[in-house]
Amino acid sequence: HGEPEGWLYIAHRKDGQWISGLEGDREFADHVARSPLVGKAERRTMTAYAQRKATPQQATPSVGTTAANTNGLLLPWMPDYYMTLTGGAHSHTGSTGYWSSLDFAGGNASGRVRSSREGTATSMCGAGGGWTRVIHPGGFSTDYYHMWNTTYYNGTSIARSALLGTIGTDTCAGGAATGAHVHWSLRTYDAN
Known part of the structure; x- marks a missing residue:
């Protein structure tokens, strides 16, 4: 169940x-600050x-800390x-690294995958691909992989619980999926 690595970039x-x-x-x-x-x-x-x-709508972190904020x-x-x-908990790649990912399916959500919080959404595999990253205010981002019927986002501001797609088996950037699910990953800003 290896998953892809993907990084946003900007250039001038x-x-x-x-x-x-x-x-x-x-x-x-x-670049983001000046573009x-x-x-x-x-x-x-x-x-x-x-x-x-x-950001102002979030709870303020403890004094002296720069830790990311997961409130909400x-x-x-x-x-x-x-x-x-x-x-259960596993690395984003499915093999090595921090245990930052979970797989979900079933339940009463009708397979609809929603954003974990407001933020900036990017479709990592382009239109129709099953991988979306949402960068949230305060230091975290979340990835959603293996979806189908996805909404295309290109650096788009979205609300909390915005529809991203439906659980599926898409492997637009590699890896494997033996049954319909969403591979949900919690990430911090830096590569670690």
Whole structure:
């Protein structure tokens, strides 16, 4: 059940050369903060994500900490619904790394996968692909993989519980899925 690795990037041209920033590095955060192509809401969310800061609508972290804030984070379905845990804690890649992922299916949510919180959504496999990343204010992002009937997002601001797609077996970026489910991963801004 290996899963893909995916990273957002942004680049700008300076003195005839492209200078790129990869999600999790300083260049990415700097480019997002200055790019005229990044909207206000996206800039605010991405900057808070990069700096692991709470935004005004969040509870303030403890003094002296830069830890990410998970207040209000939901599992990938609407409140008052549920799915069944079909794969316990495991790494995002399915083999090595931190145990940051869970697999869900069934329940009374009709297979509809929803965003765990408001944020900036990006379809990691393009239109029709089954992988979406939502970057949330305050230092965390969530990934949703193996979906079908997905909504296409391209750095789009979305609300909490926004419809992302339906559980499925899509492997647009590799890995495997033996039955319809959503592979849900919790991530922090940096590569670790």
